[in-house]
Amino acid sequence: MSAALAAANDNVRQFYVYQHRRNDTGEIFYIGKGSGKRAWDDHCSRYDNKIWRGCAKNGYTVEIVCDKLDEKHSFDLEVMLIAFHGRKNLGTGSLANLSDGGEGVSGRVLSEETKAKIGRAHKGRIISPKTRAKLAEYCGEKSSMWGKSHSPEVIAKLSASKIGNKHPLGFKHPQETLPDRQLRARRCQIRADNSSGFKGVQFKKSNNKWVALGPKPTGERGHLGCFATPEEAARAYDAAAVAAWGAGNCYLNFTAENDLAA
Template identity: 40%
Template structure:
């Protein structure tokens, strides 16, 4: 099926008792409302309403257009053909056509007047509450409507309409390729330190298809391999980069701040089922390994007044009767230290060698 998007159409209203056309109209076709204006009875003239009150009528969609000007031209031709009642014809149209309001944007003053006229107590539904019966009927009507797609697959004609709105120049990413794309990522050659604005440019530089280079970089990141010398800026093992390369990466990422979308995506990943540590518990051996000062990063603490040595801040905090964060703040100089606790360093041991090293907790 060819990709197209028809946005304007011409319709006729024809009386069933006489067969005469009494109205020629032009409508705009949208993704949600296909021919809504052609079947509406609201926003019609008094003459149109009097005709409809006397006789039934049918709606005929006779033409569709890409350009609105072409649609207006046909509307004027049909009105001239059938002629208005004022001109001896059968139409109740008040104008000669071509004067539609599609695309008209009301001024802020007009918007404010409409807002004031329909807000608060002036609103038609102010203070009203739908009865349970009315709510039940509306619910049943929506469930049985053709527009209710819950649990259903979209029909092909619907898919074609969606596809048409995203095809070619209608696509917001049309023409935005390579470094112009908002999804573009910088790539660095960690052997030369050269940085490329996108994967495409990096692939051209080494004479490799873009998709091949991308797959190899993703594989290197996932498995820790070295299938290519290219890396996304900000990714890669630190031992693969020389100090010059690290400076180049730092300069490329200078001023980089994660976007709110990136932060939210990371938060969803860490809190969702994709988190690799979700649901996993530490083994007993691991817990014993990292507890009571056995962790490689643990710092021993000494009480200079008693000579007692603690394996970590947590043990010292328990002995003093305060939280471990409080003791950490004391020892790191963030807050005044009211105790004689101190980290064990070469300086501390040389200045005040403890005489009770046998009292190790």
């Protein structure tokens, strides 16, 4: 067998079948097929499985039933084991599985029509705080790339793929539109997600103070100081905004006070 054929065969035989065993009762409660770290990851397909969460709440052990399988044989073994143990939701056994197994999307290529349908279905979708918290758990040390770095070859490929990119992240406004954009930014009111209630004011957790962010004498936006109350920070922003742009050319937090001062 040639080296290339052997390598190809190794890539095909990369799947395994695993089971989850409860630490409190020793009962097998989940059968799955996967590769890599799939058996150990609490991936998103389990977040919505209340039966699995109920069985796993007191801890569980991952056991590899059989590894170095191709995808077809791993699916076949998964189906057989699920049928043998039975499913809780059907009243036939102890497993938290919600299907009979044999499904998967490895190597699946979506058509443009299917991609468009999926895009429309997710457009405007709002992720709940609970889901956001679970997703955040897998940042940092739990991230699959934690402590790793791309090879120079991969970095070169990623860089080459961005050449000519039309994505908004790579978009730059023409320089001639800068004055108009700056004027609109100065005149815009408070954003809906602003927790301080004042423009140019943010809360700084490290010192429990309110920070004013506004125009400096150089014209650039910067740190204007820390204050005990958001009102004090808002007045600092107003003073800097009036000094830089004039009272009639920007949005102010305390318009009446600045009118009297004028």
